Amino acid sequence: xxxxxxxxxxxxxxxxxxxxxxxxxxxxxxxxxxxxxxxxxxxxxxxxxxxxxxxxxxxxxxxxxxxxxxxxxxxxxxxxxxxxxxxxxxxxxxxxxxxxxxxxxxxxxxxxxxxxxxxxxxxxxxxxxxxxxxxxxxxxxxxxxxxxxxxxxxxxxxxxxxxxxxxxxxxxxxxxxxxxxxxxxxxxxxxxxxxxxxxxxxxxxxxxxxxxxxxxxxxxxxxxxxxxxxxxxxxxxxxxxxxxxxxxxxxxxxxxxxxxxxxxxxxxxxxxxxxxxxxxxxxxxxxxxxxxxxxxxxxxxxxxxxxxxxxxxxxxxxxxxxxxxxxx
Numbered sequence: 001x002x003x004x005x006x007x008x009x010x011x012x013x014x015x016x017x018x019x020x021x022x023x024x025x026x027x028x029x030x031x032x033x034x035x036x037x038x039x040x041x042x043x044x045x046x047x048x049x050x051x052x053x054x055x056x057x058x059x060x061x062x063x064x065x066x067x068x069x070x071x072x073x074x075x076x077x078x079x080x081x082x083x084x085x086x087x088x089x090x091x092x093x094x095x096x097x098x099x100x101x102x103x104x105x106x107x108x109x110x111x112x113x114x115x116x117x118x119x120x121x122x123x124x125x126x127x128x129x130x131x132x133x134x135x136x137x138x139x140x141x142x143x144x145x146x147x148x149x150x151x152x153x154x155x156x157x158x159x160x161x162x163x164x165x166x167x168x169x170x171x172x173x174x175x176x177x178x179x180x181x182x183x184x185x186x187x188x189x190x191x192x193x194x195x196x197x198x199x200x201x202x203x204x205x206x207x208x209x210x211x212x213x214x215x216x217x218x219x220x221x222x223x224x225x226x227x228x229x230x231x232x233x234x235x236x237x238x239x240x241x242x243x244x245x246x247x248x249x250x251x252x253x254x255x256x257x258x259x260x261x262x263x264x265x266x267x268x269x270x271x272x273x274x275x276x277x278x279x280x281x282x283x284x285x286x287x288x289x290x291x292x293x294x295x296x297x298x299x300x301x302x303x304x305x306x307x308x309x310x311x312x313x314x315x316x317x318x319x320x321x322x323x324x325x326x327x328x
Contacts, residue, residue: 010071012072015068023281058087185197250315
């Protein structure tokens with residue numbers, strides 16, 4: 001019997017409303033995450049990655065944003081209609097998030113211990129002494145030395161890498177089933193990035209926590225993820241295992257992203273870049289959203305929006321070039 005996914009997103013649509021009308025930031029996307037799996041969501045800035053993660057956490061600011069359609073099934077429960085009270089129970093206990101800049105996520109006025117203990121007491125219903133002990137254990141789990149001392153320190157006393165480890169400890173302190181990491185290594189230098197990614201892989205193996213890794217860095221995807229979703233202009237354009245994406249990319253956008261990665265083995269006068277820019281959300285009313293930047297474009301692409309076609313087992317692509325494979 002196949003185990004049900006921890007998270008199953010179906011036809012999710014999140015829009016922002018302004019004086020110009022409705023602007024769809026995430027447009028009918030579907031994907032699932034299984035227990036113990038690390039799923040990567042990649043794409044350029046403005047493609048809808050972070051809005052997807054905030055929608056799953058139900059942290060979209062209302063107004064101007066709103067989830068206008070679809071289902072978000074967390075352990076089988078649709079949380080789209082859930083009340084804020086119910087979401088406060090779910091956040092931390094079942095699902096947690098690591099944001100990309102820990103200095104803005106940690107309160108500079110409170111010690112690390114205060115911030116860790118508060119969440120543990122809220123969700124685990126333990127006393128302050130027990131919560132402090134759990135906090136120290138979590139800091140040790142994420143590889144921080146002198147954990148008891150760090151509990152008494154303030155965020156500004158720690159380095160960027162240490163603050164990010166504290167954020168991971170906070171996210172994992174209540175044993176969530178799903179962890180969302182939104183660009184967790186963006187503000188860190190290369191050696192610290194490698195340490196944080198290694199830490200997340202180890203914690204994933206040790207705790208069997210499902211992880212969604214949101215990033216624009218394909219190197220991060222290759223390092224830690226098992227499966228990857230490529231997003232463009234609010235839609236999923238390709239989904240496959242990491243091996244298939246790197247070995248046999250199908251969508252012209254994915255091909256372009258991979259060609260844009262510098263190769264130290266080759267000397268080039270000029271690095272490759274995909275021509276044009278990501279369109280503003282809602283700017284393209286019909287046709288394929290990548291058509292204006294695509295080298296393989298034809299007339300049909302400007303008129304019809306392609307569905308997700310099945311290119312191979314576990315490999316789906318939103319492109320008419322693969323129409324022979326049949327729709328998903």
